[in-house]
Amino acid sequence: QVQLVESGGGLVQAGGSLRLSCAASGRTFDDTTWAWFRQAPGKEREFVGVISWSGDDTNYADSVKGRFTISTDSAKNTAYLQMNNLKPEDTAVYYCAASTYYSVSNYHLTSHYDYWGQGTQVTVSP
Numbered sequence: 054q055v056q057l058v059e060s061g062g063g064l065v066q067a068g069g070s071l072r073l074s075c076a077a078s079g080r081t082f083d084d085t086t087w088a089w090f091r092q093a094p095g096k097e098r099e100f101v102g103v104i105s106w107s108g109d110d111t112n113y114a115d116s117v118k119g120r121f122t123i124s125t126d127s128a129k130n131t132a133y134l135q136m137n138n139l140k141p142e143d144t145a146v147y148y149c150a151a152s153t154y155y156s157v158s159n160y161h162l163t164s165h166y167d168y169w170g171q172g173t174q175v176t177v178s179p
Contacts (some may be wrong), residue, residue: 075149
């Protein structure tokens with residue numbers, strides 16, 4: 054059974070940084086596309102960023118571009134989301150997701166992903 058477990062969320066002041074981790078288990082993840090989404094109260098889940106299985110291609114939502122970075126450690130079956138210069142509007146529950154393929158036209162859609170974590174809360178105070 055595949056499991057994704059996020060960690061690293063918390064409360065931080067605006068301008069601060071956090072690093073989220075997503076540890077995967079249950080299968081090999083050498084050919085996995087990893088992504089991060091977030092969901093604020095009363096809003097739909099939105100795409101944050103993605104990294105292709107090869108690590109050669111990354112894409113980010115305009116709202117986080119230049120501030121957030123996705124990386125992976127294949128030896129640890131773990132993906133990371135480094136978040137710098139956080140803003141109050143970044144407050145949300147953050148979810149990691151994994152897919153066995155990579156579509157340049159669909160990676161921003163929740164339907165692209167087979168596996169999801171339970172989410173971790175990130176709160177940014179003014």
